[in-house]
Amino acid sequence: MLGILDLLGTIGGNILSLPGILGLALGMMTRNWILAAILGALVGVFETVVFAGFHLGEIRSLDFAIAVLVGVLASSLGCAIRHRGATV
Numbered sequence: 025m026l027g028i029l030d031l032l033g034t035i036g037g038n039i040l041s042l043p044g045i046l047g048l049a050l051g052m053m054t055r056n057w058i059l060a061a062i063l064g065a066l067v068g069v070f071e072t073v074v075f076a077g078f079h080l081g082e083i084r085s086l087d088f089a090i091a092v093l094v095g096v097l098a099s100s101l102g103c104a105i106r107h108r109g110a111t112v
Contacts, residue, residue, distance in 0.1 A: 034090050042071040043095035051102020064099025068092035 038044060047064040054060050068091035076082045 034087055035094065038091050038094040039098070043068045043091050044098045047095040047098030048102040051099030052106050054103060055106055057100065057103055060099040060103035061096045064095035064097070065092050068095030
């Protein structure tokens with residue numbers, strides 16, 4: 025069972041790691057919401073697989089889901105920043 029501190033650490037680690045930072049940057053490169061979400065999800069998948077050492081048996085489903093969710097949210101935020109910055 026995953027404790028609350030482990031869960032918060034996983035979420036915070038993903039926000040400050042590749043899915044959060046690279047997802048935000050990739051989202052700011054496009055004005056297409058769908059493309060930004062797909063790129064963020066791909067960054068989340070890539071980060072999880074690479075940090076697990078390319079061993080799919082060592083990837084926990086909750087870690088995988090959090091990485092993909094953070095990637096999608098960060099890239100969507102980046103896309104929103106681009107939309108808002110372009111219209112002001």
